[in-house]
Amino acid sequence: MTNSYCFVGEDFTHHTELNQLIGDSDYQHFVLYPGETSVNYQVVKNTLTKKNKVRVILLDGTWKKAYKIWQLSSNINELPQVHLPPDLEGNYRIRKAPNKNSLSTVEAGYHILSLIEPEMDFSPLLTAFEQMIDFQIRQIPQEVFARNYR
Incomplete structure (x- = not known):
């Protein structure tokens, strides 16, 4: 089952609800962000066989806004990054x-x-x-x- 959440802001470092979700050890968390250290989506798919629950965080906004969220939100920035096929x-x-x-x-x-x-x-x-x-x-x-x- 797929659940979705929507949070509004720029700096989510101290966002209580998001931090509770990220802290849920029943899930492997990823952020969909094409950064230098991002891994192919296949890593996420492979995680499904090891740990049944995966949560992917998407940053919504212009490219400039997504980058700002990325820079300001240390909790999101610390998550493993995943990218889509090029x-x-x-x-x-x-x-x-x-x-x-x-x-x-x-x-x-x-x-x-x-x-x-x-x-x-x-x-x-x-x-x-x-x-x-x-x-x-x-x-x-x-x-x-x-x-x-x-």
Whole structure:
């Protein structure tokens, strides 16, 4: 069963509820962050056979904001880092990204969940995401969209 939690802020070092979750020894914790010491998602998948519960933390925000959260939150920064396969490409067409394989949080969540639990269907995440993007694009005047997003 997949549980999700959502916390708002920048520095989670002293965040009581998050620290309780991280302190739960029934789980192996990872942060989905493509840092220099990050390991391939396969390590997380292999952990499932050794210890049945895995919790992956995603940092939501712009790349700059995620980096700030990463820098400020020593509790998150101390967790093992995991990254997704490098050949994945994001489809967040209305945002500028550092490179083609930069994913939105929803896309990253979809991919890590699908890789860890391939027997489950997480496609509704991407369907809702695509519908949100299409809605936002329809709100942008066509000439502005053509000039800035194509």
